[in-house]
Amino acid sequence: MPRPATSARRDRVVLWSLIVAYAATFSILSAIKYANLLYNDIDLAIFVQACDRLLHGSLYSSIRGMNWLGDHSSLNLFLVAPLYAIARHPLTLLVVQSVALALGALPVYALARRELEDRGAALIFAAVYLLYPALGDLNLFEFHPEALSTTPLLAAFYFTRAGRTGWAATFAGLALLGKEDAALVVLALAVYAWLQPERRRVAAAFAGLAVASLVVSFGFLKPMLGGHEAEYGRMYEQWGTSAGGVVAGLARNPVGAITALFATPGDAADTIAKQQYYAHLLLPLAFLPLLGLGTLAIALPIMAEHLLSSRTQQHSILYQYAAFVIPFVIAAAVVGTGSLARRAKGSVRPAALAALALLTSLAANWMFGPVLGHGVLQARHSIQHVFPSPMDRATARYARAMLARVPKRGGVVAGFGFLPALAGRDSVHALHHVVSGKYTYSTRDYPIPSGITAVLGDFAQDRLLPYVTIDSTATRLQHLLGSNRLAPAEIAGDLMLFLHDAGAAPPPVERLAVEPSPGAVLDLPMIFDHVLVLEGWLVPDDGVVPGGLLVFATTWRRLSELDRIYMTQWVLLDASGGAALDHVRDLGGLIDPASGWPGGKRMLERESLIVPEDVRPGVYELAMRLGWRGDRTTGLATINGPPPPADGLVRLGPVTILPTSARRR
Numbered sequence: 180m181p182r183p184a185t186s187a188r189r190d191r192v193v194l195w196s197l198i199v200a201y202a203a204t205f206s207i208l209s210a211i212k213y214a215n216l217l218y219n220d221i222d223l224a225i226f227v228q229a230c231d232r233l234l235h236g237s238l239y240s241s242i243r244g245m246n247w248l249g250d251h252s253s254l255n256l257f258l259v260a261p262l263y264a265i266a267r268h269p270l271t272l273l274v275v276q277s278v279a280l281a282l283g284a285l286p287v288y289a290l291a292r293r294e295l296e297d298r299g300a301a302l303i304f305a306a307v308y309l310l311y312p313a314l315g316d317l318n319l320f321e322f323h324p325e326a327l328s329t330t331p332l333l334a335a336f337y338f339t340r341a342g343r344t345g346w347a348a349t350f351a352g353l354a355l356l357g358k359e360d361a362a363l364v365v366l367a368l369a370v371y372a373w374l375q376p377e378r379r380r381v382a383a384a385f386a387g388l389a390v391a392s393l394v395v396s397f398g399f400l401k402p403m404l405g406g407h408e409a410e411y412g413r414m415y416e417q418w419g420t421s422a423g424g425v426v427a428g429l430a431r432n433p434v435g436a437i438t439a440l441f442a443t444p445g446d447a448a449d450t451i452a453k454q455q456y457y458a459h460l461l462l463p464l465a466f467l468p469l470l471g472l473g474t475l476a477i478a479l480p481i482m483a484e485h486l487l488s489s490r491t492q493q494h495s496i497l498y499q500y501a502a503f504v505i506p507f508v509i510a511a512a513v514v515g516t517g518s519l520a521r522r523a524k525g526s527v528r529p530a531a532l533a534a535l536a537l538l539t540s541l542a543a544n545w546m547f548g549p550v551l552g553h554g555v556l557q558a559r560h561s562i563q564h565v566f567p568s569p570m571d572r573a574t575a576r577y578a579r580a581m582l583a584r585v586p587k588r589g590g591v592v593a594g595f596g597f598l599p600a601l602a603g604r605d606s607v608h609a610l611h612h613v614v615s616g617k618y619t620y621s622t623r624d625y626p627i628p629s630g631i632t633a634v635l636g637d638f639a640q641d642r643l644l645p646y647v648t649i650d651s652t653a654t655r656l657q658h659l660l661g662s663n664r665l666a667p668a669e670i671a672g673d674l675m676l677f678l679h680d681a682g683a684a685p686p687p688v689e690r691l692a693v694e695p696s697p698g699a700v701l702d703l704p705m706i707f708d709h710v711l712v713l714e715g716w717l718v719p720d721d722g723v724v725p726g727g728l729l730v731f732a733t734t735w736r737r738l739s740e741l742d743r744i745y746m747t748q749w750v751l752l753d754a755s756g757g758a759a760l761d762h763v764r765d766l767g768g769l770i771d772p773a774s775g776w777p778g779g780k781r782m783l784e785r786e787s788l789i790v791p792e793d794v795r796p797g798v799y800e801l802a803m804r805l806g807w808r809g810d811r812t813t814g815l816a817t818i819n820g821p822p823p824p825a826d827g828l829v830r831l832g833p834v835t836i837l838p839t840s841a842r843r844r
Contacts, residue, residue, distance in 0.1 A: 186298065187298075190288075190298050190301075190302060193302055194284060194285070194288055194302060194305055197284055197302075197305060197306055197309055198281045198282060198284050198285070198309075199281075201277070201280075201281040201284070201309045202274075202277045202278045202281040205277040205280075205281075205315070205318050205319065206270075206273065206274045206277045206278075208319060208550065208565055209270065209273035209274070209276075209277060209318075209319065210270055210273070211565075211566065211567070212319070212563070212564070212565060213269060213270055213273065213599065214575070215564075215567035215571050215572060215575045216571075216574075216575050216578050216579075216596035216597065216600075217563050217564050217565075217567060217571065217596070218269075218321055218563065218595075218596065218598075218599050219562065219563055219595040219596045219640070219642050220320075220321050220562070220563070220595060220642070221242065221243075221595070221598060221609055221611075221619065222321035222322060222323055222499070223269060223272065223273070223321040223322045223598075223599045223602075224242050224269075224598035224599045224601075224602040224607075224609075225240055225242050225243050225247065225602075226247075226253070226256065226272060226322050226323070226324065227263075227269045227272060227322075227599060227602035227603065228240055228241070228242050228602040228603070228604075228607065229247045229253070229256050230256055230259055230260045230263040230272065231263070231267065231602065231603045232605065233256065233257065233260040234260055234263070234264055234267075235605070237605075238404070241590075241605065241606050241607055241608055242598060242602065242607055242608065242609055243408070243618075243619070244408055244608075244612065244618050244625065245404075245405070245406065245408040245409065245618075246404040246405070248400050248404050249400060249401055249403070249404030249405030249406065249408075249409070250405065250408070250409050251324070251358050251359060252356075252358060252359040252392075252395065252396040252400050252401075253324035253325075253356075253357065253358060254356040255324050255327050255328070255353070255356035255357055256324055258356070259272065259275060259324075259327070262275055267603060269322075269599040269600070269602065272322040273322055275327075276318060276322050276323075276326050276327065277318055279326065279327045279329075279330055280314060280317070280318050280326060280329060280330065281309065282330050283308060283314075283329055283330040283333050283506075284305040284306075284308055284309055285305075285330075285334075286330065286333040286334040286336070286337040287304055287305050287308040287333060287509060287510075287513065288301045288302065288304070288305040289301075289337050289341075290333070290336070290337040290340065290510060290513050290514075291304040291305070291513045291533075293337070293340065293341060294340070294513050294514055294516070294517035295513070295516060295517050295520065295529035295533075296529075297528075297529045297530055297533075299530045299533075300516075300528075300529040300530040300532075300533040303530065303533035303534060303536070303537050304509075304512070304513055304516075304533050304536070306537060307463075307464065307509075307512075307533065307536045307537050307540050308509050310463070310537070310540040310541065310544060311463055311464075311505065311509065311540060312459065312463055312496065312540075312543050312544055312547060312548045312549060312552070313459060313460060313463075313496040313501045313504075313505055313508075314329075314505055315544075315548060315549040315550060316496050316497050316498070316501070316549045316561065317329070317496075317498075317499055317501055317502055317505070318549075319549050319550075319561075319563070319565055320497065320498050320499060320561065320563060321499070323499040323502065324356075324357045324358060325357040325358040325361065325499060325502040325503065326357075326499060326502050327357055328353070328354040328355075328356070328357030328358070328361055328502060328503065329502050329503075329505055329506055331350040331351070331353040331354035332350070332351075332354045332361075332364060332368075332503065332506040332507075333506040333509065333510065334346070334350040335347050335348075335350040335351040335354060335365075335368065335385075336368065336474075336477075336506060336507070336510050337510075338350065338381075339368065339371075339372055339378060339381055340514075342377065342378065342381075344380050344381040344384060347381045347384070347385075348381065348384040348385070348388065351365050351368065351384070351385050351388055351389075352388050355388060355389065355392040357502070359392070359393070359396035359397070359401075360481065360484060360503070361392070361503060362389040362390075362392045362393045362396070363389075363480040363481050363484060363503075364477065364478070364480065364481050364503045364507075365385050365388060365389040365392070366385070366386065366389040366480070367476070367477045367478075367479065367480050367481075368385050368477050369382045369383075369385035369386040369389065370382070371473065371474070371476070371477050372385060373386075374473075406623075407618075407621055407622070407623040408618040408619075408621050408623055409618070409619070409620060409621060410620060410621045410622060410623075411620060412425075413489075413620070413622075414488040414489050414490045414620075415487065415488060415489070416489070417489060418432075418436075418487065429487070436487065439486060439487050440453070440482075440483065440486045440487070441453055441454060441457075442454070443494075448558065448559075449491050449494060451558045452491065452494045452495055452558055452559050453486060453494045455556060455557065455558060455559075456486075456494055456495060456496065458556060459495075459496045459543075459547060459556075459557075460496065460501075460504065460508050461508070462539060462543050462556075463536075463539055463540040463543035463544075464508065464509070464512040464536050464539065464540070465512075465532070465535045465536045465538075465539040467511075467512035467515050467516055467532060467535075467536055468508050468509075468511035468512045468515060469511075469515065470511075470512075470514075470515025470516065470518060470519050471510070471511035471512065471513070471514035471515030471516075471518060472511070472515075473514075474507055474510050474511035474514045474515070475507060475508065475511035477507040477510075478503070478504045478506075478507040478508060481503045481504060482504055485500050495559055497559060497560070497561045497562075512536060516529050516532045516533065517529065519532070520532070549561065549565060550565055562642065568791070569725075569791040569792040569793035569794075570789070570791040570792075572726070572792050573725070573726040573789050573790065573791055573792045574637075574672070574674065574789055576726065577671035577672070577674050577789065578596065578597065578637075578674055580669070581635050581669055581671075581674060581676040582597065582600055582601075582635070584633075584668065584669065584676060584678070585601065585632075585633045585635065585676075586632045586633060586678070586679070588632070589606070589630060589631065589632030589633070589679070590604075590606035590607065590608065590628060590629075590630045590631040590632060591604060591606070591607045591608070591631065591632065591633045591634070591635070592607075592608045592609075592610050592613060592628060592631055592633075592634040592635075592636075592659065593607060593608070593609070593610055593634070593635055593636055594609075594610040594611070594635065594636020594637055594638070594640060594643060595609075595610075595611070595636070595637075595640060595642050595643065596636075596637065596640070597635055597636060606628075606630065608628045608631075610634070610636045610643065611642075611643055611646045612625040613625065613627065613628075613655050613656060613659055614643060614646045614647055614648075614652050614655070614656070614769065615646035615647075615648065615652075616648065616651055616652070616655055627655060627658050627659050627662060628659070629662065629663065630663070631659070631663040631665065631679075632663075632678065632679045633665075633676065633677065633678050633679070634659065634660065634663075634665055634675075634676070634677040635674070635675065635676040635677070636674075636675065637672075637673050637674050638673045638674075638675055638764075638768055638769050638770070639672075639673035639762075639763065639764035639765065639768075639769075640673070644765075647744065647765075647769060649742075649743065649744055649774070649809070649810070652769055652772075653769060653770060653771065653772050653774075653775055656769055656770045657770060660677060660770070663679065664679055664680055665677040665678065665679055666678065666680060667689065667690075670690065670787065671728060671787065671789060672728065672762075672787055672788055672789035673764055673768075674789075689785075690768060690771070690784060690785050690786075691767060691768075691771045691782060691783070691784055691785075692782070692783040692785070693777065693780050693781070693782060693783075704736075705818060705820070705821065705829060706738075706818070706819040706820050707745075707805050707816040707817065707818055707819065708807075708816045708817055708819070709738065709739075709819055710737065710738050710739050710740075710741060711735060711736070711737060711738065711741075711745060711766075711773065711805070711816070712735065712736040712737075712738060713733065713734070713735060713805075713829070714734040714735065714736055714781060715733070715734045716731065716732065716733045716734065716831045716832070717731060717732045717733075718731040718801055718831050718832035718833075718834065719731065720832065720833055720834060720835055721835075722835040722836070722837045722841070723790055723834070723835070723836060723837065724790070724836070724837045724838070724839055724841050725790055725791065725792045725793065725794045725836065725839055726789075726790060726791075726792045726839070727789075727790055728787045728788070728789060728790070729751075729787065729788045729789075729790055729801070729834060730785075730786070730787045731786050731787075731801065731831070732783055732784065732785050732786060733747075733783075733784050733786060733803075733831075734781055734782070734783050734784075735766070735773065735776070735781070735782045735784065736779065736780065736781050736782065737773055737774075737776045737777075737778055737779070737780075737782075738778070738779070739778070740774075740778075741773060741774040742809070743807045743808060743809045744765055744766075744772060744774070744807060744808050744809075745765070745766040745772075745773050745805060745806070745807050745816065746763050746764065746765050746766060746805070746806045746807065746808065747763070747764055747765075747766050747803055747804075747805060747806075748761070748762070748763045748803065748804040748805075748806060749761075749762045749763075749764070749786075749788055749801065749802075749803055750762075750801075750802045750803070750804070750828060751788075751790075751794070751799045751800070751801060751802075751834060752799055752800045752801075752802055752828075753797065753799055754797070754798075759791070759794045759795075759799060759836075760788065760790060760791060760794065762788055763806075766784075766805070767782070767784060790836065792839075794836050795836065796836050796837055796838045797835075797836055798833055798834070798835050798836075799833070799834045799835075799836060800830055800831075800832070800833055800834065801830075801831045801832055801833075801834050802828040802829060802830050802831060803828065803829045803831060804827050804828050804829070815827060
């Protein structure tokens, strides 16, 4: 038999190998996402700018439009900023996040060794933690300060079980720095410890720290630094209009409150999501957390906070909201396994249960994991790709070229995907704020920024379109461009770069022109919904390589006022009728929508589509379908004449896709 010291050394090597492998893998995945502009939300950019501004002595976030400590009490950024100072790049935060989450394997291993008295089982549980799908989703969705609280919470629980008050309180205090609602978890941990007389000292410490955190967040930071730019209380309006009102509303309707933990009346999709949420938490651990209900109960307050919210993103493991739940689901699996093994008096081996959890975690990763998942038991999917699709890769080439043209000085308004690369500036604004006219999750009007030297974004991105308002988005965008003297400098598909006076280079041809020459007008116009006429099109078949731009033009005329937004669906059909490309954009775009066109005038829209990199060479056919969306509904436009094709697709003409080698000639 090996000496105990040798076994301990071997365990340390294996454990640290797992940690390094996880941190390296997820750091690389994060780098791939960043290189292809796949971080298509606002959070990574907010916290990059927060760290950068901290190093300049400021707490203001121009991206969020407010002091970031008035938004969330992410005090641990004061600890992250010195690391960011070493390498001022968004990847620094993403690597810090990956390393911080990987280190959670240490307290998991320590807890399992203590509870199970089996080194092998402890190593397996450490691996199970690192394979946990919810952990991977947390890691790969942007950067969030609360993700840095996951490992400290695991450590605080371990030291609580070990009876080491000082270390338990230290790690609980560190966890509280991640976000204000970490106090709910630490208070629950205090109750858990108080129920065990020998741990009441640490319970008092937890309670004191949690109360202090709440006082700092809600007594000072939010009143002093926050405002109507963040109105998160609106997520609970169904229960009450104030914190006290919410509590009273829940007390008056306990049946409704309990029901809301598992279902959303009138919303079948969200009901399925809530029910799958429990499966996503428990199935990867072979449902072992149910053996440790006392430990699992620590997560109930934070789970209730999320599930009672009207914000559906909180009902899923796909985002950051599981950061405070993961530690206690994992810990419950370990504690429950130990409890069962002791009750079974040797007939159940902890290593066997740990191995079962390892198998189910591997199966869960195949089913709904963030990297290898096949969408099984998964009604909702991540809004971000981990690996770039052929379209992502083609789009990223044009996007990076536009980023390179942004002036080094002056303010910038940027869309999702572009924000992280620009977040090191002191004046960068989120395009969706201008598009919606409101701050994020707020009813407060967002002012049009001034001093802007560049605007860039994907103006048809599906993440941006929900912020579009029918009656005012175009007006706000036109005001932004006009007041800052911005003109188009580069257009590729729906990627658009506007520069102050178009910069030094001549601007491209405008996408929309009034009264075009009749060369692109057909004899037989096509009328939609009695309000729009497609008078003709021009599709030059000069050939385009995969990853290139397919350029064409359409001619339209508006007959009367429009009460909805019209959208064109562009499809590239192969010989079998399959779609090699399928893309939707607003007719006229967000800046010049069809509703604002002069009535009766012919409008020439110069179009371009980015061709995905995997489209095979050959002859295709470009086709178009017209649809619309209103405030709450969508539909297809009716073709009034001539008789429509059976599939509703209007064929515009052939397009030749050339071999990729043609690009290099």
